[in-house]
Ligand SMILES: *[C@@H]1O[C@H](CO)[C@@H](O)[C@H](O)[C@H]1NC(C)=O
Protein backbone atom coordinates (compact mmCIF):
# COMPACT_ATOMS: atom_id res chain seq x y z
CA UNK A 1 0.00 0.00 0.00
CA UNK A 2 2.67 2.39 0.97
CA UNK A 3 4.92 1.63 -1.96
CA UNK A 4 2.04 2.20 -4.35
CA UNK A 5 1.31 5.58 -2.80
CA UNK A 6 4.97 6.52 -2.91
CA UNK A 7 5.17 5.64 -6.58
CA UNK A 8 2.08 7.73 -7.18
CA UNK A 9 3.80 10.57 -5.41
CA UNK A 10 6.89 10.16 -7.55
CA UNK A 11 4.75 10.27 -10.67
CA UNK A 12 2.84 13.29 -9.38
CA UNK A 13 6.18 14.97 -8.91
CA UNK A 14 6.51 15.14 -12.67
CA UNK A 15 7.83 11.87 -14.05
CA UNK A 16 5.76 10.50 -16.92
CA UNK A 17 3.91 7.37 -15.85
CA UNK A 18 5.39 5.31 -18.70
CA UNK A 19 9.01 6.20 -17.94
CA UNK A 20 11.45 3.56 -16.80
CA UNK A 21 12.06 3.56 -13.05
CA UNK A 22 14.42 6.45 -12.25
CA UNK A 23 17.68 6.11 -10.38
CA UNK A 24 17.10 5.08 -6.72
CA UNK A 25 13.48 4.18 -7.51
CA UNK A 26 11.91 0.84 -6.62
CA UNK A 27 11.97 -1.84 -9.32
CA UNK A 28 10.93 -4.99 -7.46
CA UNK A 29 9.77 -6.55 -4.20
CA UNK A 30 7.33 -9.12 -2.90
CA UNK A 31 4.15 -7.05 -3.13
CA UNK A 32 5.43 -4.60 -5.73
CA UNK A 33 3.41 -4.32 -8.91
CA UNK A 34 5.03 -1.35 -10.65
CA UNK A 35 7.54 -0.97 -13.44
CA UNK A 36 10.62 -3.21 -13.26
CA UNK A 37 12.72 -1.64 -16.01
CA UNK A 38 15.36 0.77 -14.75
CA UNK A 39 16.34 4.01 -16.49
CA UNK A 40 19.36 3.90 -18.80
CA UNK A 41 22.60 3.75 -16.87
CA UNK A 42 21.02 2.07 -13.86
CA UNK A 43 20.40 -1.57 -12.93
CA UNK A 44 17.76 -3.19 -10.76
CA UNK A 45 19.55 -4.49 -7.64
CA UNK A 46 17.89 -6.85 -5.14
CA UNK A 47 18.04 -5.42 -1.61
CA UNK A 48 15.68 -7.76 0.24
CA UNK A 49 12.46 -9.64 -0.35
CA UNK A 50 10.50 -6.39 -0.14
CA UNK A 51 12.60 -4.05 -2.14
CA UNK A 52 14.79 -3.88 -5.25
CA UNK A 53 16.21 -0.56 -6.35
CA UNK A 54 17.61 1.04 -9.54
CA UNK A 55 21.29 1.65 -8.77
CA UNK A 56 23.86 3.46 -10.93
CA UNK A 57 25.78 0.99 -13.12
CA UNK A 58 29.01 2.37 -11.66
CA UNK A 59 27.78 2.48 -8.07
CA UNK A 60 28.62 5.63 -6.18
CA UNK A 61 29.06 3.46 -3.11
CA UNK A 62 32.44 2.37 -4.39
CA UNK A 63 34.78 4.59 -2.46
CA UNK A 64 37.84 6.00 -4.17
CA UNK A 65 41.11 4.78 -2.76
CA UNK A 66 42.20 6.94 0.12
CA UNK A 67 45.56 7.68 -1.43
CA UNK A 68 43.91 9.39 -4.39
CA UNK A 69 41.84 11.67 -2.20
CA UNK A 70 42.86 15.11 -1.08
CA UNK A 71 43.24 15.46 2.66
CA UNK A 72 42.61 19.18 2.73
CA UNK A 73 39.59 20.41 4.61
CA UNK A 74 36.43 21.82 3.17
CA UNK A 75 36.53 25.37 4.36
CA UNK A 76 39.20 27.75 5.48
CA UNK A 77 37.59 28.10 8.89
CA UNK A 78 38.02 24.37 9.43
CA UNK A 79 41.65 24.62 8.46
CA UNK A 80 42.26 27.29 11.05
CA UNK A 81 44.13 25.70 13.90
CA UNK A 82 45.64 25.15 16.44
CA UNK A 83 46.52 26.39 19.85
CA UNK A 84 46.05 23.24 21.87
CA UNK A 85 48.57 20.61 22.64
CA UNK A 86 47.26 17.44 21.11
CA UNK A 87 49.28 14.34 21.67
CA UNK A 88 47.67 12.34 18.87
CA UNK A 89 48.43 12.85 15.22
CA UNK A 90 45.92 14.79 13.15
CA UNK A 91 43.21 12.94 11.26
CA UNK A 92 44.25 12.43 7.67
CA UNK A 93 42.99 9.91 5.12
CA UNK A 94 39.43 8.64 4.73
CA UNK A 95 38.25 5.61 6.67
CA UNK A 96 36.79 2.91 4.41
CA UNK A 97 35.39 -0.57 4.97
CA UNK A 98 36.63 -3.96 3.83
CA UNK A 99 34.58 -6.99 4.80
CA UNK A 100 33.78 -6.63 8.48
CA UNK A 101 36.62 -4.20 9.17
CA UNK A 102 37.10 -0.45 9.03
CA UNK A 103 40.30 0.46 7.18
CA UNK A 104 42.60 3.49 7.02
CA UNK A 105 45.49 3.73 4.58
CA UNK A 106 45.64 -0.02 4.13
CA UNK A 107 45.54 -0.85 7.82
CA UNK A 108 42.75 -1.75 10.15
CA UNK A 109 41.11 1.20 11.90
CA UNK A 110 39.60 0.44 15.31
CA UNK A 111 36.28 2.17 15.93
CA UNK A 112 36.07 2.64 19.68
CA UNK A 113 34.85 5.63 21.62
CA UNK A 114 32.10 7.60 23.19
CA UNK A 115 29.00 9.62 22.43
CA UNK A 116 29.15 13.37 23.07
CA UNK A 117 25.89 14.72 21.63
CA UNK A 118 26.46 18.01 23.44
CA UNK A 119 29.80 19.00 21.95
CA UNK A 120 28.33 20.99 19.06
CA UNK A 121 25.09 22.09 20.75
CA UNK A 122 26.32 24.55 23.33
CA UNK A 123 28.58 27.53 22.86
CA UNK A 124 31.52 25.92 24.61
CA UNK A 125 34.69 27.88 23.93
CA UNK A 126 37.66 26.27 22.23
CA UNK A 127 39.38 25.55 25.55
CA UNK A 128 36.42 23.54 26.85
CA UNK A 129 35.95 21.70 23.56
CA UNK A 130 39.64 20.79 23.75
CA UNK A 131 39.28 19.64 27.34
CA UNK A 132 36.33 17.42 26.43
CA UNK A 133 38.18 15.93 23.46
CA UNK A 134 41.30 15.36 25.56
CA UNK A 135 39.26 13.40 28.14
CA UNK A 136 37.87 11.32 25.27
CA UNK A 137 41.32 10.73 23.78
CA UNK A 138 42.66 9.74 27.20
CA UNK A 139 39.93 7.11 27.43
CA UNK A 140 41.54 5.50 24.37
CA UNK A 141 38.83 6.62 21.94
CA UNK A 142 39.31 6.95 18.20
CA UNK A 143 35.75 8.08 17.40
CA UNK A 144 33.15 10.46 18.86
CA UNK A 145 29.49 10.26 17.87
CA UNK A 146 27.62 13.55 17.87
CA UNK A 147 24.66 15.42 16.40
CA UNK A 148 24.83 17.25 13.08
CA UNK A 149 21.49 18.98 13.58
CA UNK A 150 19.48 21.23 15.82
CA UNK A 151 16.23 22.47 14.28
CA UNK A 152 14.64 25.51 15.86
CA UNK A 153 11.39 27.37 15.27
CA UNK A 154 10.52 30.97 16.15
CA UNK A 155 8.96 29.62 19.38
CA UNK A 156 12.15 28.07 20.73
CA UNK A 157 15.03 29.75 18.92
CA UNK A 158 15.87 31.85 21.99
CA UNK A 159 16.55 28.70 24.03
CA UNK A 160 19.43 27.56 21.86
CA UNK A 161 22.84 29.23 21.76
CA UNK A 162 23.70 27.06 18.75
CA UNK A 163 21.39 25.76 16.01
CA UNK A 164 21.94 24.45 12.51
CA UNK A 165 18.56 25.00 10.86
CA UNK A 166 15.82 27.50 11.62
CA UNK A 167 12.26 26.92 10.46
CA UNK A 168 9.70 29.53 9.62
CA UNK A 169 6.47 29.29 7.64
CA UNK A 170 7.34 25.83 6.42
CA UNK A 171 10.83 26.60 5.17
CA UNK A 172 14.07 25.50 6.76
CA UNK A 173 17.14 27.71 6.48
CA UNK A 174 20.60 26.43 7.31
CA UNK A 175 22.42 28.64 9.80
CA UNK A 176 25.82 29.44 8.30
CA UNK A 177 26.79 31.84 11.06
CA UNK A 178 29.12 31.61 14.07
CA UNK A 179 26.32 29.94 16.09
CA UNK A 180 25.60 27.60 13.16
CA UNK A 181 27.86 25.71 10.79
CA UNK A 182 30.85 27.83 11.77
CA UNK A 183 30.43 26.35 15.24
CA UNK A 184 30.41 22.87 13.76
CA UNK A 185 33.54 23.78 11.79
CA UNK A 186 35.20 24.29 15.16
CA UNK A 187 33.87 20.97 16.49
CA UNK A 188 35.44 19.30 13.45
CA UNK A 189 38.70 21.24 13.55
CA UNK A 190 39.31 20.48 17.22
CA UNK A 191 38.48 16.78 16.73
CA UNK A 192 40.99 16.77 13.89
CA UNK A 193 43.63 18.37 16.10
CA UNK A 194 43.10 15.57 18.64
CA UNK A 195 43.30 12.82 16.04
CA UNK A 196 39.64 11.88 16.61
CA UNK A 197 37.05 11.07 13.99
CA UNK A 198 33.37 12.05 14.11
CA UNK A 199 30.30 9.96 13.51
CA UNK A 200 27.68 12.58 12.65
CA UNK A 201 23.91 12.05 12.81
CA UNK A 202 21.79 14.22 10.51
CA UNK A 203 18.38 14.22 12.23
CA UNK A 204 16.48 12.78 15.18
CA UNK A 205 13.53 10.46 15.56
CA UNK A 206 13.05 11.94 19.00
CA UNK A 207 11.77 15.48 19.35
CA UNK A 208 14.92 16.59 21.15
CA UNK A 209 16.70 19.26 19.14
CA UNK A 210 14.07 19.42 16.45
CA UNK A 211 14.32 16.51 14.11
CA UNK A 212 11.70 14.66 12.10
CA UNK A 213 8.61 16.04 13.78
CA UNK A 214 9.66 19.62 13.06
CA UNK A 215 9.96 18.87 9.35
CA UNK A 216 6.52 17.25 9.24
CA UNK A 217 4.84 19.95 11.32
CA UNK A 218 6.42 22.82 9.45
CA UNK A 219 5.93 21.50 5.93
CA UNK A 220 2.64 19.61 6.25
CA UNK A 221 1.12 20.97 9.46
CA UNK A 222 0.78 17.33 10.48
CA UNK A 223 1.67 15.30 13.58
CA UNK A 224 2.05 12.00 11.69
CA UNK A 225 5.67 11.18 12.56
CA UNK A 226 6.07 8.62 9.77
CA UNK A 227 5.28 11.11 6.98
CA UNK A 228 8.93 12.05 7.44
CA UNK A 229 9.81 8.86 5.57
CA UNK A 230 7.27 9.08 2.76
CA UNK A 231 6.11 12.61 1.96
CA UNK A 232 7.96 13.91 -1.12
CA UNK A 233 8.11 17.53 0.14
CA UNK A 234 9.52 16.43 3.48
CA UNK A 235 12.07 14.16 1.82
CA UNK A 236 13.11 17.03 -0.45
CA UNK A 237 13.55 19.34 2.55
CA UNK A 238 15.67 16.76 4.39
CA UNK A 239 17.82 16.30 1.28
CA UNK A 240 18.25 20.06 1.06
CA UNK A 241 19.52 20.11 4.65
CA UNK A 242 21.81 17.14 3.99
CA UNK A 243 23.18 18.85 0.91
CA UNK A 244 23.97 22.04 2.83
CA UNK A 245 25.56 20.22 5.76
CA UNK A 246 27.33 17.29 4.11
CA UNK A 247 28.72 19.22 1.13
CA UNK A 248 30.64 21.47 3.47
CA UNK A 249 32.72 18.54 4.75
CA UNK A 250 33.04 16.35 1.65
CA UNK A 251 36.84 16.62 1.65
CA UNK A 252 37.24 16.46 5.43
CA UNK A 253 38.64 13.09 6.59
CA UNK A 254 37.82 13.87 10.23
CA UNK A 255 34.26 12.80 9.42
CA UNK A 256 34.23 9.03 9.89
CA UNK A 257 30.70 8.63 8.58
CA UNK A 258 27.29 10.22 8.17
CA UNK A 259 24.29 8.69 9.84
CA UNK A 260 20.80 9.25 8.49
CA UNK A 261 19.02 9.64 11.81
CA UNK A 262 19.24 8.93 15.49
CA UNK A 263 17.00 5.97 16.29
CA UNK A 264 14.52 6.18 13.42
CA UNK A 265 11.18 4.53 14.14
CA UNK A 266 7.73 4.62 12.61
CA UNK A 267 6.29 6.25 15.71
CA UNK A 268 7.75 9.46 17.06
CA UNK A 269 7.55 11.22 20.38
CA UNK A 270 3.89 12.00 19.76
CA UNK A 271 3.18 8.33 19.07
CA UNK A 272 0.95 9.44 16.18
CA UNK A 273 1.34 7.64 12.85
CA UNK A 274 -0.68 7.27 9.67
CA UNK A 275 -0.95 3.54 10.32
CA UNK A 276 0.82 3.02 6.99
CA UNK A 277 4.39 2.64 8.28
CA UNK A 278 5.80 -0.87 8.06
CA UNK A 279 9.34 -2.23 8.09
CA UNK A 280 9.75 -1.77 4.31
CA UNK A 281 8.78 1.92 4.71
CA UNK A 282 11.93 2.79 6.64
CA UNK A 283 14.09 0.35 4.65
CA UNK A 284 13.05 2.12 1.46
CA UNK A 285 13.71 5.54 3.03
CA UNK A 286 17.18 4.38 4.17
CA UNK A 287 17.96 3.19 0.64
CA UNK A 288 16.90 6.50 -0.88
CA UNK A 289 18.58 8.85 1.61
CA UNK A 290 21.84 6.87 1.86
CA UNK A 291 22.09 6.80 -1.93
CA UNK A 292 21.49 10.55 -1.99
CA UNK A 293 24.34 11.15 0.47
CA UNK A 294 26.66 8.98 -1.65
CA UNK A 295 25.67 11.00 -4.72
CA UNK A 296 26.92 14.24 -3.17
CA UNK A 297 29.69 12.80 -0.99
CA UNK A 298 31.47 9.69 -2.31
CA UNK A 299 34.30 10.07 0.24
CA UNK A 300 32.51 9.16 3.43
CA UNK A 301 30.94 6.06 4.88
CA UNK A 302 27.20 6.05 5.55
CA UNK A 303 25.31 4.26 8.35
CA UNK A 304 21.75 4.39 9.65
CA UNK A 305 22.02 5.34 13.36
CA UNK A 306 19.23 2.95 14.34
CA UNK A 307 18.66 0.84 17.43
CA UNK A 308 19.15 -2.40 15.50
CA UNK A 309 15.72 -3.94 16.05
CA UNK A 310 15.37 -7.39 14.55
CA UNK A 311 12.53 -8.69 12.40
CA UNK A 312 11.80 -12.02 14.07
CA UNK A 313 8.04 -12.24 14.63
CA UNK A 314 7.17 -14.52 17.51
CA UNK A 315 10.44 -14.05 19.33
CA UNK A 316 9.53 -13.63 23.02
CA UNK A 317 11.89 -10.67 23.42
CA UNK A 318 10.39 -7.32 22.38
CA UNK A 319 13.41 -5.81 20.54
CA UNK A 320 13.51 -8.91 18.33
CA UNK A 321 9.84 -8.75 17.40
CA UNK A 322 8.49 -7.15 14.30
CA UNK A 323 6.10 -4.67 15.87
CA UNK A 324 4.02 -3.48 12.96
CA UNK A 325 3.73 0.27 12.71
CA UNK A 326 5.72 1.29 15.78
CA UNK A 327 9.36 0.23 15.52
CA UNK A 328 9.61 -0.33 11.78
CA UNK A 329 13.26 -1.34 11.81
CA UNK A 330 14.56 -4.53 10.18
CA UNK A 331 18.29 -4.60 10.95
CA UNK A 332 19.17 -7.40 8.56
CA UNK A 333 17.25 -5.96 5.62
CA UNK A 334 18.75 -2.52 6.15
CA UNK A 335 22.27 -3.94 6.27
CA UNK A 336 21.74 -5.34 2.77
CA UNK A 337 21.32 -1.87 1.25
CA UNK A 338 24.38 -1.25 -0.97
CA UNK A 339 24.74 2.40 0.10
CA UNK A 340 24.84 1.45 3.80
CA UNK A 341 28.47 0.66 4.62
CA UNK A 342 28.14 -0.64 8.17
CA UNK A 343 25.50 -1.67 10.66
CA UNK A 344 24.60 0.22 13.84
CA UNK A 345 22.72 -0.85 16.93
CA UNK A 346 22.00 0.45 20.41
CA UNK A 347 21.51 -1.41 23.68
CA UNK A 348 19.37 -0.25 26.62
CA UNK A 349 18.04 -3.42 28.25
CA UNK A 350 16.41 -1.50 31.10
CA UNK A 351 14.45 0.95 28.95
CA UNK A 352 13.46 -1.94 26.71
CA UNK A 353 12.20 -4.01 29.64
CA UNK A 354 14.84 -6.72 29.18
CA UNK A 355 15.89 -7.23 32.77
CA UNK A 356 15.21 -10.91 33.32
CA UNK A 357 18.50 -11.24 35.11
CA UNK A 358 19.15 -8.52 37.65
CA UNK A 359 21.82 -6.67 35.72
CA UNK A 360 20.48 -7.27 32.21
CA UNK A 361 23.97 -8.58 31.43
CA UNK A 362 22.88 -11.83 29.83
CA UNK A 363 20.32 -10.26 27.53
CA UNK A 364 22.93 -7.72 26.44
CA UNK A 365 25.49 -10.40 25.68
CA UNK A 366 22.97 -12.14 23.42
CA UNK A 367 22.00 -8.87 21.68
CA UNK A 368 25.70 -8.22 20.89
CA UNK A 369 26.26 -11.81 19.76
CA UNK A 370 23.26 -11.74 17.42
CA UNK A 371 24.26 -8.47 15.75
CA UNK A 372 27.84 -9.66 15.32
CA UNK A 373 26.49 -12.78 13.56
CA UNK A 374 24.33 -10.66 11.24
CA UNK A 375 27.38 -8.57 10.36
CA UNK A 376 29.24 -11.75 9.44
CA UNK A 377 26.36 -12.87 7.22
CA UNK A 378 26.20 -9.51 5.48
CA UNK A 379 30.00 -9.18 5.24
CA UNK A 380 29.87 -5.66 6.73
CA UNK A 381 31.21 -4.12 9.93
CA UNK A 382 28.68 -3.66 12.74
CA UNK A 383 29.14 -1.32 15.69
CA UNK A 384 27.27 -0.99 18.97
CA UNK A 385 27.19 2.79 18.84
CA UNK A 386 25.18 3.48 22.01
CA UNK A 387 24.70 1.41 25.12
CA UNK A 388 24.11 1.90 28.79
CA UNK A 389 22.57 0.82 32.06
CA UNK A 390 21.81 2.92 35.10
CA UNK A 391 20.32 0.79 37.85
CA UNK A 392 22.73 -2.09 37.46
CA UNK A 393 26.40 -1.89 38.43
CA UNK A 394 27.78 -0.06 35.43
CA UNK A 395 31.43 -1.04 35.81
CA UNK A 396 30.69 -4.77 36.15
CA UNK A 397 28.08 -4.78 33.40
CA UNK A 398 30.20 -2.85 30.91
CA UNK A 399 33.22 -5.07 31.59
CA UNK A 400 31.12 -8.12 30.65
CA UNK A 401 29.66 -6.52 27.55
CA UNK A 402 33.08 -5.33 26.45
CA UNK A 403 34.36 -8.91 26.75
CA UNK A 404 31.51 -10.02 24.54
CA UNK A 405 32.35 -7.35 21.94
CA UNK A 406 35.93 -8.65 21.86
CA UNK A 407 35.01 -12.33 21.68
CA UNK A 408 32.24 -12.05 19.08
CA UNK A 409 34.34 -10.07 16.61
CA UNK A 410 31.99 -7.08 16.64
CA UNK A 411 33.77 -4.27 14.76
CA UNK A 412 33.54 -1.64 17.49
CA UNK A 413 31.53 0.25 20.06
CA UNK A 414 30.81 3.69 21.49
CA UNK A 415 29.54 4.06 25.02
CA UNK A 416 26.72 6.43 25.96
CA UNK A 417 28.21 8.79 27.02
CA UNK A 418 31.36 10.87 27.54
CA UNK A 419 31.57 13.29 30.45
CA UNK A 420 33.94 16.14 31.28
CA UNK A 421 34.33 18.73 34.01
CA UNK A 422 34.46 21.99 32.05
CA UNK A 423 35.03 25.58 33.07
CA UNK A 424 31.31 26.35 33.25
CA UNK A 425 30.40 23.08 35.00
CA UNK A 426 29.99 19.42 34.09
CA UNK A 427 28.79 18.26 30.68
CA UNK A 428 25.20 16.90 30.77
CA UNK A 429 24.63 13.84 32.93
CA UNK A 430 21.54 11.76 32.18
CA UNK A 431 22.69 9.06 34.58
CA UNK A 432 25.04 7.57 32.00
CA UNK A 433 27.85 10.16 31.78
CA UNK A 434 31.32 8.75 32.49
CA UNK A 435 33.70 11.38 33.85
CA UNK A 436 37.49 10.82 34.00
CA UNK A 437 37.37 10.49 37.79
CA UNK A 438 34.57 7.89 37.75
CA UNK A 439 34.88 4.12 38.22
CA UNK A 440 33.84 3.26 34.67
CA UNK A 441 36.49 5.39 32.96
CA UNK A 442 39.34 2.90 33.57
CA UNK A 443 37.11 0.11 32.19
CA UNK A 444 36.65 2.14 29.00
CA UNK A 445 40.42 2.63 28.78
CA UNK A 446 41.15 -1.08 29.24
CA UNK A 447 38.57 -2.00 26.62
CA UNK A 448 39.88 0.50 24.06
CA UNK A 449 43.34 -0.99 24.44
CA UNK A 450 42.01 -4.54 24.20
CA UNK A 451 39.97 -3.79 21.07
CA UNK A 452 42.93 -2.14 19.35
CA UNK A 453 45.07 -5.15 20.26
CA UNK A 454 42.45 -7.62 18.98
CA UNK A 455 42.20 -5.92 15.60
C1 LIG B 1 5.80 34.10 8.01
O1 LIG B 1 4.44 34.44 7.73
C2 LIG B 1 3.96 35.53 8.47
C3 LIG B 1 2.48 35.70 8.18
O2 LIG B 1 2.28 35.69 6.80
C4 LIG B 1 4.77 36.78 8.13
O3 LIG B 1 4.34 37.86 8.91
C5 LIG B 1 6.23 36.49 8.43
O4 LIG B 1 7.01 37.59 8.03
C6 LIG B 1 6.72 35.25 7.73
N1 LIG B 1 8.06 34.95 8.17
C7 LIG B 1 9.03 34.72 7.33
C8 LIG B 1 10.37 34.49 7.93
O5 LIG B 1 8.88 34.67 6.14
Ligand SMILES: *[C@@H]1O[C@H](CO)[C@@H](O)[C@H](O)[C@H]1NC(C)=O
Nearest residue numbers: 001002005224273274275276
Ligand atom coordinates in the same frame (compact mmCIF):
# COMPACT_ATOMS: atom_id res chain seq x y z
C1 LIG C 1 -2.63 5.40 4.43
O1 LIG C 1 -2.53 4.87 3.15
C2 LIG C 1 -3.76 4.87 2.43
C3 LIG C 1 -3.54 4.15 1.13
O2 LIG C 1 -2.53 4.77 0.41
C4 LIG C 1 -4.21 6.28 2.22
O3 LIG C 1 -5.45 6.29 1.53
C5 LIG C 1 -4.39 6.94 3.56
O4 LIG C 1 -4.70 8.29 3.39
C6 LIG C 1 -3.09 6.82 4.36
N1 LIG C 1 -3.34 7.34 5.67
C7 LIG C 1 -2.86 8.51 6.06
C8 LIG C 1 -3.30 8.95 7.41
O5 LIG C 1 -2.11 9.19 5.40
Ligand SMILES: CC(=O)N[C@H]1CO[C@H](CO)[C@@H](O)[C@@H]1O
Nearest residue numbers: 205206207265267268269271
Ligand atom coordinates in the same frame (compact mmCIF):
# COMPACT_ATOMS: atom_id res chain seq x y z
C1 LIG D 1 11.93 8.74 17.92
C2 LIG D 1 11.20 9.53 18.72
O1 LIG D 1 10.63 10.53 18.42
N1 LIG D 1 11.23 9.03 19.69
C3 LIG D 1 10.37 8.17 19.60
C4 LIG D 1 11.05 7.24 18.81
O2 LIG D 1 10.08 6.35 18.63
C5 LIG D 1 9.53 5.82 19.80
C6 LIG D 1 8.48 4.91 19.42
O3 LIG D 1 7.36 5.60 19.26
C7 LIG D 1 8.91 6.79 20.68
O4 LIG D 1 8.46 6.22 21.88
C8 LIG D 1 9.89 7.74 20.94
O5 LIG D 1 9.27 8.71 21.65
